[in-house]
Amino acid sequence: xxxxxxxxxxxxxxxxxxxxxxxxxxxxxxxxxxxxxxxxxxxxxxxxxxxxxxxxxxxxxxxxxxxxxxxxxxxxxxxxxxxxxxxxxxxxxxxxxxxxxxxxxxxxxxxxxxxxxxxxxxxxxxxxxxxxxxxxxxxxxxxxxxxxxxxxxxxxxxxxxxxxxxxxxxxxxxxxxxxxxxxxxxxxxxxxxxxxxxxxxxxxxxxxxxxxxxxxxxxxxxxxxxxxxxxxxxxxxxxxxxxxxxxxxxxxxxxxxxxxxxxxxxxxxxxxxxxxxxxxxxxxxxxxxxxxxxxxxxxxxxxxxxxxxxxxxxxxxxxxxxxxxxxxxxxxxxxxxxxxxxxxxxxxxxxxxx
Numbered sequence: 001x002x003x004x005x006x007x008x009x010x011x012x013x014x015x016x017x018x019x020x021x022x023x024x025x026x027x028x029x030x031x032x033x034x035x036x037x038x039x040x041x042x043x044x045x046x047x048x049x050x051x052x053x054x055x056x057x058x059x060x061x062x063x064x065x066x067x068x069x070x071x072x073x074x075x076x077x078x079x080x081x082x083x084x085x086x087x088x089x090x091x092x093x094x095x096x097x098x099x100x101x102x103x104x105x106x107x108x109x110x111x112x113x114x115x116x117x118x119x120x121x122x123x124x125x126x127x128x129x130x131x132x133x134x135x136x137x138x139x140x141x142x143x144x145x146x147x148x149x150x151x152x153x154x155x156x157x158x159x160x161x162x163x164x165x166x167x168x169x170x171x172x173x174x175x176x177x178x179x180x181x182x183x184x185x186x187x188x189x190x191x192x193x194x195x196x197x198x199x200x201x202x203x204x205x206x207x208x209x210x211x212x213x214x215x216x217x218x219x220x221x222x223x224x225x226x227x228x229x230x231x232x233x234x235x236x237x238x239x240x241x242x243x244x245x246x247x248x249x250x251x252x253x254x255x256x257x258x259x260x261x262x263x264x265x266x267x268x269x270x271x272x273x274x275x276x277x278x279x280x281x282x283x284x285x286x287x288x289x290x291x292x293x294x295x296x297x298x299x300x301x302x303x304x305x306x307x308x309x310x311x312x313x314x315x316x317x318x319x320x321x322x323x324x325x326x327x328x329x330x331x332x333x334x335x336x337x338x339x340x341x342x343x344x345x346x347x348x349x350x351x352x353x354x
Contacts, residue, residue, distance in 0.1 A: 003042050005053050006078050012039070013082050013101060016278075018136070020084075020099040023091070024050055033280065034273045050095040054088045065182070066095070074182065075102070075164035085166055102166045106148045107141065113282040114142065117316030118267060122150040127264035127289075128221040130208075132233045137271050138282060139230040140166050143204055146228060150174060156201035161191040163206050181206075192216035196223070205229040211246050218243075218255075221262040235320055236266040236287030237305045240297055260298035263289050268320045270341055272333045281332045283341075285309070285320030 005022070012020045012030050019031035020039075024047045028039040055063050057076045066072040070090040076099075077083045085100040109119050121129055129146075131139045144167035147158060151174045158174045163181035170176070177198075185191035188205055189212035195203055208214045208229045221227040233239040240259070247255045268285040287293065287309055296304050309317045321342050328338045 003049070005056075008039060008042060009078050009084065009099060010081060012099075018101055020101075021096070022050055022053065022099070023096040024094040033278065047094040050088075050097055053097060054095055057086065058088065062182070066090070072182070073164050075166065075180070083166070083168065085164060103141075106144050106167050106169065109145045109149050112138070112142060112145060114267070114269075114284050115286050115316065115318060117286055117288070118142075118146070118284075119149065120316075121265055121267075122146055122153065124226055124264055126221065126224050126226050128218060128227045128229070128259075128262050129265050129267070130229055130231055130239055130263075131267045131269065132231045132235075132239050133269045133271075134232060134234070137269050139269065140206075142267065142269065143228055143230065144169060147174075147176070147202075147204060150202065151176065157199055158202045158204070159195050159198060159200045160204040161185060161188055161195065161206060162204075163188070188213040189216045192220060196220060196225075200225060202226040202228065207231070208243075214243060214246050218258060218262055222258060233268070234270070235268050235285065235306075236309065237302060239266050239268070240302050240305065244302075256298055256300060260289075260294040263294075263297070265289060270320065270324065272324075272327060272337050272341070274332050275334050276331050281327050283320055283323040283327055284318075285323055286317055288312075288315060288317055290315060 008028055009020060015030065015032065017030040017032055021029040022045050024045050027044060028042050029036045030039050054066060058074050062072055062074060066088050073087050075083060076086050082104060083102040085102055087098045089096050131142050133139050147169055150156060150158065151169065151172045154173060156174045158176045160178045162178065165178045165180045169178065179185050179191060181187060192205060192213065193216060203220055203225055205213065205217050205227065208217050208231055217227050217229055231239055231242060233242050243259060244252050244255055266287045270283045271280045272283065274281050287305065290312065292308050293305060296302055296308065306319065309319050324338055324341055327333045328335060
């Protein structure tokens, strides 16, 4: 083995890297505030290196799963100094590994730059709350901060179903159980069905990624549980459309009615590299399911939701586009970043150029 993986990961953490890539034929790479940099002082990675790393961190059983499925996710804790979400995958008949840093400390909701109304969501007794955004936009951190806020305030039974478990959340006022796909459960949908028999008050589902998981999550919310989950969408409008489109055409009218009753809120977020100082800035949009929003979902007038959000600021709503523009006007991010991420770039580019 040409180098020590623990040393590399520790140095990456000390430098503030968010991700580490270890791929045969290249030096290890660190993602520093969205950009990849070589890990200086480390040799070219060999296929034997990455195979050894996976066997050491994941164990032989999971290595066999990787060999069969060609891809595997798991979490790893290195000497107690940090946790990582790890993806090992086959590429060109060799193993590549991506490590994502999971901070040890769960941030407070106030620290994340989320709108104040998000704090009230942890008081909801039932329904579905979704956090949406692209990979790397901090969805898991927001969910962990919401659970921790609940953990400090309410005595509830919280069960998380994750792939893999990221933040470790110790029980305080809440009883918290965290279950991992591939280690404790076979899949999200089966885990959700079993969880309903374990007397939960709140269930966190790592991702609603298919019809079976989405249906099980909505059923859990419909039957009186608070359900938190994520989707890879960029706005509340897209999120509602995506959920409905997951279902076959002959079921879509029914799911509109069910979703209009169970959906409580959608938090849409995106992270940007700051230009005024080091670090990242969070843009966040919030849709709360008021009666007008519920009517739009039920009556298939989803295209009207953005206008409702725009006119409902007094109720705690805001659009992701407006949040992005606010970061720009404060001097936190560049105009190029804004125009690359807005959901309505043609409409707003003139305003930003003025």
